[in-house]
Amino acid sequence: MAEAVVDLSAVRDNVRTFRRLVPQGIVAVVKADAFGHGAVPVARAAVEAGATWLGVARAEEALQLRAAGLTAPILTWLYDAAELMLLGDVDVDVSVSTVAELQRVVSNPSVRRVQLKLDTGLHRSGSPPDRWVELTRAAAHCEALGAVTVRGIWSHLSHGVSPDAAQSTQQLQLLRAGVALARRAGLRPSVVHLANSAGAITLDAPDCELVRIGAGLYGIDELGIGLRPAMRLMTKLTQVRRIRAGEGVSYGHDFVAERDTTVALVPLGYADGIPRIVSGQASVLCRGVRMPVIGRIAMDQFVVDAGDLPVEPGEPVTLFGDGSRGEPTCADWAEWAGTIPHEVYCGIGTRVPRRYEEAAR
Numbered sequence: 001m002a003e004a005v006v007d008l009s010a011v012r013d014n015v016r017t018f019r020r021l022v023p024q025g026i027v028a029v030v031k032a033d034a035f036g037h038g039a040v041p042v043a044r045a046a047v048e049a050g051a052t053w054l055g056v057a058r059a060e061e062a063l064q065l066r067a068a069g070l071t072a073p074i075l076t077w078l079y080d081a082a083e084l085m086l087l088g089d090v091d092v093d094v095s096v097s098t099v100a101e102l103q104r105v106v107s108n109p110s111v112r113r114v115q116l117k118l119d120t121g122l123h124r125s126g127s128p129p130d131r132w133v134e135l136t137r138a139a140a141h142c143e144a145l146g147a148v149t150v151r152g153i154w155s156h157l158s159h160g161v162s163p164d165a166a167q168s169t170q171q172l173q174l175l176r177a178g179v180a181l182a183r184r185a186g187l188r189p190s191v192v193h194l195a196n197s198a199g200a201i202t203l204d205a206p207d208c209e210l211v212r213i214g215a216g217l218y219g220i221d222e223l224g225i226g227l228r229p230a231m232r233l234m235t236k237l238t239q240v241r242r243i244r245a246g247e248g249v250s251y252g253h254d255f256v257a258e259r260d261t262t263v264a265l266v267p268l269g270y271a272d273g274i275p276r277i278v279s280g281q282a283s284v285l286c287r288g289v290r291m292p293v294i295g296r297i298a299m300d301q302f303v304v305d306a307g308d309l310p311v312e313p314g315e316p317v318t319l320f321g322d323g324s325r326g327e328p329t330c331a332d333w334a335e336w337a338g339t340i341p342h343e344v345y346c347g348i349g350t351r352v353p354r355r356y357e358e359a360a361r
Helices: 008-021 031-035 039-048 059-067 081-086 099-106 129-144 166-184 197-202 330-337 341-347
Strands: 002-007 025-029 053-058 074-078 093-096 113-117 149-154 191-193 210-213 231-236 239-243 261-266 283-286 289-294 302-307 316-320 354-357
Touching: 002 008, 008 025, 008 039, 008 197, 008 210, 008 354, 025 039, 031 039, 031 053, 031 341, 039 053, 039 059, 053 059, 059 074, 059 081, 081 099, 093 099, 093 149, 099 129, 113 129, 129 149, 129 166, 149 166, 191 210, 197 210, 283 302, 316 330, 330 341
Parallel strands: 002 354, 025 053, 025 210, 053 074, 074 093, 093 113, 113 149, 149 191
Antiparallel strands: 002 231, 231 316, 239 261, 261 302, 283 289, 283 316, 289 302
16 A cells, blocks of 8 residues: 655665765665665665675674675674574674773674774763773773774764864864774774764864765655655545535544645554654655645554645655655655654654666666
8 A cells, every 4th residue: 555665776876976976985884774765775775886795783783784695794783692603604794882882892702803982072972082091991801801802983973964063173183092092002903983864074084994875775865965865655545525615634623624625545644654743744746746635644544634735545645755756755754743854754654565676877
């Protein structure tokens, strides 16, 4: 009854855009099932377009990529002891923020490579600066014993979208100082990385070998650099009826018709990731016309106002796409919901199958 159409050529084009604009290697971030787009197909497309690394949040996501035959280096950063045991010998870099985490990793002989994370200001994860020397010395000791290899050092921007954020410059300076301390401890990391999609453009960091591209991979264009949205959410009208002026629609009759009109049922709801909060704000494209969402969005369905158009059940409906056909974009839905496109994409549920296409322009 619905499908999310993922254009893999858009993913490739987005990777190539970053390759043109930044000198660093690209980590394609495919966590959360590639922001709901499908981790394995997106990862393959990204690597084919020139991404040199893959990034995931959880160990199980790394295992999925390896099981699918992807051989690019992978970094994972959220795990517990049990998940470490799952990694086996699949050659995945594990992020380490504390000495205790380092000890857990070293005690698991299947993990051979780590990347140390320094908290430079996001204050979410990573080693606090006052514990960094302790961590780097412990890591150097483990490396000297042959227990582990420290392949990288990394951090995460707090203001990457802001072109002139003083915080980003400060974070880069802190990371550089952290790398210097790590080298003083005897470590020789081969990769250093800090920037996310927007930060890759806004931050001049030639001494970082990698940038992590997450939002930009899917066409979330925070800086207007010409990225292409990769997902189009489609369905079909299931029921159509006329209502009279004064009649209400959906729970509570938040919408009451001011005139006779045609209303049509769209078979998607908040169980599928359609934000309930956009009730009465959003619109969809049907027959080349924007039709407003009326009444409350329910778990499985919502209603649109077709006016006097002679619509019928089975008519194609586009909830969002790249906007080239006049349809709303994911960014529109995010604005209506008071959130970010990342959340809208990730919220599209498993009842909506993904279909992959190559629609190069």
